[in-house]
Amino acid sequence: MPQSAAPAAANLIHPLKSIVERLEPAALFPRGQPLEVELGSGDGSFLVNYARLHPERNFLGVERLLGRLRKLDRKGRRAGLENLRGLRIESAYLLEYLLPRRSAAALHIYFPDPWPKRKHRKNRLINDRFTQLALQVLAPGGIVFLRTDDLDYFTQMTAVFAANPAFQKVETPAELSAVVTDFERNFNARGIKTLYAAYVPVAS
DSSP states (O other): OOOOOOOOOSOOBOOOOOSSSOOOHHHHSSSOOOEEEEESOTTSHHHHHHHHHOTTSEEEEEESOHHHHHHHHHHHHHTTOSSEEEEESOHHHIIIIISOTTOEEEEEEESOOOOOSGGGGGGOSSSHHHHHHHHHHEEEEEEEEEEESOHHHHHHHHHHHHTOTTEEEEOOOHHHHTSOOHHHHHHHHTTOOOEEEEEEEOOO
């Protein structure tokens, strides 16, 4: 059921007071609910729409560019969303040092920078180390959702997850794939397909 508009926080951008102490997700939101994190939230179009559809979950959008984070803030406040917050930090740093262990019910990574030049591919977020970081922060039953329009990057994404026996591939729910980013909508209109993948930790 869509979330009705309600008075939201004056500012949805969480002020990061320390880069060495782990966050306390319960302190970010008015209600204690499962937390989903979007790494690289862009203009906030996906996260605002998805948070509106799921008031029973909390959502954290992570961006290093302040201009993009301000768009998330404006859209979220206009929608009256109390279950949405933004954080300005590098995604990889957040995963390794700031997000508490076993705290995220889902990680969403949509259209990350593909770094197409071979010499720059070391900068890609989804690399061999990413799967280990994801394992650390995912709560029991957690899931990683990936989207990209770049076939080379998609090949790398699926390869690194396939190489980690702690993960298994699952289907992306239709309800989730129906919520698109503005970037994705523009590319789809030009005939560029979205490539999807989702992974869950293997039950021990």
